[in-house]
Structures are given as structure tokens and as C-alpha cells.
Amino acid sequence: MTRFPTTALALLLVTTASTMAEVLEVPADHPTIASAVEVAQDGDEIRVAPGVWHENLFIRKQITITGSGQGVTIIDGSQPKMFSFGSCVVVSGAFTKSNEPVRLQSLTLRNGVGAEIYGVVRGGGIYSEFARVELDQVTIEECDVEPQNEYDSMGWGGAICNYGGEYVINDSILRNNSSFTHGGAIFMYGSLVLNNTLITNNIADLEGGAIYAEAPGTNLECLNSSICDNQSLFGGALALDRIGNLRLERCRLNGNIARDGAALYMDETFSVITDSTFQYNVSDEGETVIRIFDQPGVPGALFVEISESLFCGANQGDWRDFIVEPEPNDFLETCGLxxxxxxxxxxxxxxxxxxxxxxxxxxxxxxxxxxxxxxxxxxxxxxxxxxxxxx
Ligand SMILES: [Ca+2]
Ligand SMILES: [Ca+2]
The missing domain is CATH 1.10.1330.10 (Dockerin domain)
Incomplete structure (x- = not known):
């Protein structure tokens, strides 16, 4: 009878020990961020001093990496030690059972070139698969996803590629990134919430200057954020392919450029747009700022509810036909100066x-x-x- 409680107590101690979060200081306790990641346990926090860290991290634990500020602690991914492993950060969620996200906060990711897997170059700043990721006060900039060899046919996300996971991005900046096909800043095969975040001056050669999203069940929310001055062939700001829901609330889509769908290029996606603006977006003559096309084999799938929003400029598109129960909105033929x-x-x-x-x-x-x-x-x-x- 005495053995059972002893075993239970031992288990309790082991469990308690493994959930005690530790703080690992770089470089005080560990010379590099990667060496701290190596020994960190689920729930730990790695704090990184100011400076430029030439590293490419591989994270398979539920940890938090905290820098000393955007532009102060910089992870520069331009010198990968392993061929085709050129993202600043790679996160694989398959190794952790925690429901908590991997967190990056108060730092900059710069000059990443993406991870090359099966002919697809993914996520210049961050490539993650089946992971929950949260960014707080993170800048991702100057990351360019280009073909790394003659067999590479696609680029997914100049700054971020989310493959099968969930993202929350708060108080962050994604700027001056590029992808040679999809998602100048972000490629989403999974869910995304943007909060008070700026996505500007990104370029995708084919679709989604700022964001390209696909996969049923994907929810994309833009709250209190700006997506401006991005460029692509289709979808200067957003290109959405068979996703679940789009929600824009106090979101500005301004100054984006594309041949077609300068602001928005999407199939019939359930959308709620509130208190948002679409200004100074430029499409080719004869094409539209907002392009909505039929989802093959899904008749009447579209529901767009728009309220308290402003649309200006010619060629806004025929999307007004789709609006269900419109609340007051402003539609201006020209944006003015x-x-x-x-x-x-x-x-x-x-x-x-x-x-x-x-x-x-x-x-x-x-x-x-x-x-x-x-x-x-x-x-x-x-x-x-x-x-x-x-x-
Ligand atoms: Ca300003
Ligand atoms: Ca005025």
C-alpha cells in the first residue's frame, strides 16, 4: 500500500519540475541563441541581448524568445550553415504537445532567404509547420525568397510561411520582403490574426503582394492594421484562394498595385468588412481594384457584409453586386489628393x-x-x- 502514493508523489515532482519555466540569457548563460534553444525545455524563455546575431534557428519546443527591442536585437539569416536552411527561424510544432504558441517578441528578423523543401522555398523570416506561433513587436524585413536551385518552382512567403498552423501577429512590422511567386510578406496555409500590424512595401511576382492564403478552414483577420504599398501580378494586397473567412476591421488597404485585384483578388469568400478603407490602389486599365470570381462548383457561396467603410478610385470592381444588406459606406470615384x-x-x-x-x-x-x-x-x-x- 505504501508504494503507490510514493510513485504518485514521484510523478508529481517530475511533472512539477518539467513545468517550471526557466529564463536563459544570451550571451550571459549561452553564447548563441541556437545553443540556448538546444537546452531549453517547453515553457522556457530565452532572453537575447542587443546586437546582430547571424543565426538560423530550428525550434521544436514551446518556447519564447525575447529580444531587447525591434531593431536592437536582430537575427540575421543571411549566413546559413546548412544548405537550403536559410530562414531566420524554422518552427516545427509536431514535437510539442503544448497548446501554448511559440512566441517571438521585441526583435527583428532580417535577410532570411527561406527553407527549401521539395522544390518550394518557404518563409524568408519564419517557416513553420503544424505550429502555433505568436509574434509581439517583431519586425521582419529585407527577407527575399528566390529559387535556390534550378528545380525550385515556387516561393511561399517572403517574411512568413505558415504550413498548417495558426498565427497571431501583434504590434509588428513586415516590410521590404519578397517572394518569387506567392505572398510577398506572408503565405498562409492555416489561420492568421493581424493586430495593430503594418505590412508595407512587399512584392510577390505572381500572387498576393502582402498576403497569399489558401486552404478551406483558413480564417484571416485584419484588425487595426495597415496593408499598404505592396505589389503583385494578381492581388496587390491580398490574394485568397478557397479560404474559410475574411474579416477586416479598422484595416487599411491603401496604395497597393497589381495587374488585377490591386487590393483584393479572391474567389467567393465569406467576408465581413467594417470601418476599413480601400484607397489609392492601382490596377491595370480595364481590370479592377477588387476582383471576386466564382468558386468552381460552389454556387452562391459568397456573402460580403460591408459597413462604415470607404472605397475610392475608379475600377473598384463589380463586387458591389455581392454586398448583402449594406450599411452606410462611402464610394468615391476618385481618391483625391x-x-x-x-x-x-x-x-x-x-x-x-x-x-x-x-x-x-x-x-x-x-x-x-x-x-x-x-x-x-x-x-x-x-x-x-x-x-x-x-x-
Ligand atoms: Ca508616417
Ligand atoms: Ca479636405
Whole structure:
């Protein structure tokens, strides 16, 4: 009778020990981030000092990596030790049973070139499979996914490739990344929530300048975020192929460029768009800013509910036919000049007041952030003043 409780106690001790989170300091306790990842246990946190770390991490545990700030702690993926392993970070979720996500926070990923698997180059900054990943205050920039050999036929995600997992991205910036086919910033085969995040100046040669998403059941949510100045052949901002749901709430899709579907290129996707803007997006003549096409074999699948949103510019597309129960929205034939924030046809004191009211604020959803760099500042004021009293 005495042996059973003893065994139970031993098990309890083992369980307790394995759930005690530890903090591992780099370089104080471990010389490199990879060496800290090597010994870390599920639930541990690795804290990384300022500096540029030339590393390519492989994470198969539920851990948190915390830098000393965006642009302060930088993981540079440009010098991979293993051929075709050029993502800054690779995460495989198949090795952890934890429901908690792998977290990256307060750091920058830069110059990654992606992981090459079966002829597909994936995720310049992060490639993850079957993993839950959360990013908080992370910048991913200057990551370019190019063919690594003559057999590579596709590129999935200049900054991020999510294969079969879930992402939450908070307070982050994805900029100046590229992919040679799909997803200039993000390739999603799984779910994505963007929160107060800026996706700007990314390029995909084929589809989805900012984001390319596919797979039924995929939910894509853009909340309080800006997707601006991205470029592709189809879907300058978003290209969506048979995904489950699209939700845009206080989301700005501005200044994106494509031959067709400059802002949005998608098949009949259940969509709810609230308090969002579609401005200054440019498609080829005769093509549209928002392109919606039939989902083969699924008649009448589309449901688009749009409220409190602004659409400007010609060639917005025939998507208005699809709107179910429209709430008040603004539809303008021309966007007017940059700086005409109240859309009254001239840049004047009323617009300046709007800009000054948002002055210094760094949210990703600010309309007065004309150059889409994530802050309302002098460069936005200059852009406004350049069009002063013009109409
Ligand atoms: Ca005005
Ligand atoms: Ca700005």
C-alpha cells in the first residue's frame, strides 16, 4: 500500500519540475541563441541581448524568445550553415504537445532567404509547420525568397510561411520582403490574426503582394492594421484562394498595385468588412481594384457584409453586386489628393486638424499616416502640405 502514493508523489515532482519555466540569457548563460534553444525545455524563455546575431534557428519546443527591442536585437539569416536552411527561424510544432504558441517578441528578423523543401522555398523570416506561433513587436524585413536551385518552382512567403498552423501577429512590422511567386510578406496555409500590424512595401511576382492564403478552414483577420504599398501580378494586397473567412476591421488597404485585384483578388469568400478603407490602389486599365470570381462548383457561396467603410478610385470592381444588406459606406470615384483626409475635394485646415489630432501616434490604423511608416509625423505633414489648397 505504501508504494503507490510514493510513485504518485514521484510523478508529481517530475511533472512539477518539467513545468517550471526557466529564463536563459544570451550571451550571459549561452553564447548563441541556437545553443540556448538546444537546452531549453517547453515553457522556457530565452532572453537575447542587443546586437546582430547571424543565426538560423530550428525550434521544436514551446518556447519564447525575447529580444531587447525591434531593431536592437536582430537575427540575421543571411549566413546559413546548412544548405537550403536559410530562414531566420524554422518552427516545427509536431514535437510539442503544448497548446501554448511559440512566441517571438521585441526583435527583428532580417535577410532570411527561406527553407527549401521539395522544390518550394518557404518563409524568408519564419517557416513553420503544424505550429502555433505568436509574434509581439517583431519586425521582419529585407527577407527575399528566390529559387535556390534550378528545380525550385515556387516561393511561399517572403517574411512568413505558415504550413498548417495558426498565427497571431501583434504590434509588428513586415516590410521590404519578397517572394518569387506567392505572398510577398506572408503565405498562409492555416489561420492568421493581424493586430495593430503594418505590412508595407512587399512584392510577390505572381500572387498576393502582402498576403497569399489558401486552404478551406483558413480564417484571416485584419484588425487595426495597415496593408499598404505592396505589389503583385494578381492581388496587390491580398490574394485568397478557397479560404474559410475574411474579416477586416479598422484595416487599411491603401496604395497597393497589381495587374488585377490591386487590393483584393479572391474567389467567393465569406467576408465581413467594417470601418476599413480601400484607397489609392492601382490596377491595370480595364481590370479592377477588387476582383471576386466564382468558386468552381460552389454556387452562391459568397456573402460580403460591408459597413462604415470607404472605397475610392475608379475600377473598384463589380463586387458591389455581392454586398448583402449594406450599411452606410462611402464610394468615391476618385481618391483625391493625398492629404485630403476628409475627402471634401481640397487639402485644407480641416485635414490639417485631423493630422494634428493623430500627431505622434504610432498605431498601424492611423489614416493620417500618409506614407504608411507606422507613425504620424513630419513626413506625413510634408505630404499634406505639398497639396495644400489643391483640389
Ligand atoms: Ca479636405
Ligand atoms: Ca508616417
Amino acid at each position: 493625398p492629404g485630403d483626409l476628409n475627402h471634401d475635394g481640397t487639402v485644407s485646415g480641416a485635414d490639417l486638424s485631423i493630422l494634428l489630432a493623430e500627431w505622434g501616434s504610432s498605431g498601424a490604423d492611423k489614416n493620417a499616416d500618409l506614407d504608411c511608416d507606422g507613425i504620424v509625423s513630419g513626413t506625413d505633414l510634408s505630404a499634406l502640405l505639398a497639396n495644400w489648397h489643391s483640389s
